[in-house]
Amino acid sequence: GAGVSQSPSNKVTEKGKDVELRCDPISGHTALYWYRQSLGQGLEFLIYFQGNSAPDKSGLPSDRFSAERTGGSVSTLTIQRTQQEDSAVYLCASSLALAGPYEQYFGPGTRLTVT
Amino acid sequence: GENVEQHPSTLSVQEGDSAVIKCTYSDSASNYFPWYKQELGKGPQLIIDIRSNVGEKKDQRIAVTLNKTAKHFSLHITETQPEDSAVYFCAARHQNNNDMRFGAGTRLTVKP
Numbered sequence: 001g002a003g004v005s006q007s008p009s010n011k012v013t014e015k016g017k018d019v020e021l022r023c024d025p026i027s028g029h030t031a032l033y034w035y036r037q038s039l040g041q042g043l044e045f046l047i048y049f050q051g052n053s054a055p056d057k058s059g060l061p062s063d064r065f066s067a068e069r070t071g072g073s074v075s076t077l078t079i080q081r082t083q084q085e086d087s088a089v090y091l092c093a094s095s096l097a098l099a100g101p102y103e104q105y106f107g108p109g110t111r112l113t114v115t
Numbered sequence: 116g117e118n119v120e121q122h123p124s125t126l127s128v129q130e131g132d133s134a135v136i137k138c139t140y141s142d143s144a145s146n147y148f149p150w151y152k153q154e155l156g157k158g159p160q161l162i163i164d165i166r167s168n169v170g171e172k173k174d175q176r177i178a179v180t181l182n183k184t185a186k187h188f189s190l191h192i193t194e195t196q197p198e199d200s201a202v203y204f205c206a207a208r209h210q211n212n213n214d215m216r217f218g219a220g221t222r223l224t225v226k227p
Contacts, residue, residue: 042219106158
């Protein structure tokens with residue numbers, strides 16, 4: 001079946017603009033995660049959703065970052081007033097449930113470049 | 116919170132040799148340890164995982180070992196092939212939290 005999809009695959013934006021990144025999880029997966037991967041670095045956890053709710057937003061790096069998930073499926077990560085340090089690959093993953101099994105399946109990522 | 120350290124950051128081996136990547140974690144309440152392989156331009160793909168009630172797991176040329184007392188786990192790839200070249204990430208998941216902490220990654224190069 002279809003895996004996790006993300007759009008756009010690449011986004012170039014000017015500093016100060018807002019961007020929206022989209023994630024479409026695997027059908028039936030109730031848990032959804034957002035990560036950030038800076039060049040040559042590991043994955044930084046940002047936020048997870050169980051259904052439509054996000055119990056823990058402490059991983060978001062600043063209040064310019066927000067995420068929502070409606071209908072228990074598609075999620076959008078919004079970055080307001082983008083800064084150059086926001087440049088990274090943003091990865092989305094989904095899993096069947098938070099309580100297990102824990103296997104997370106990743107999308108291809110959105111490469112964000114802030115000029 | 117959980118802190119995962121991964122070594123080495125780069126590893127180069129000859130085709131056919133074995134490769135070992137090691138990770139340590141800080142929180143003894145972590146109970147799930149996956150390994151991901153990331154090829155250029157792609158998202159990470161789960162290749163093997165282990166839960167805290169198991170000490171070792173093997174899948175063909177890939178094996179993972181877990182030492183709960185020492186809080187470290189390792190990925191072993193035997194008979195390496197050029198297509199094994201990628202960045203490998205370890206991760207640890209706390210049994211009560213729902214975020215996954217990743218290591219910084221190991222770039223494995225298998226020379227033909």
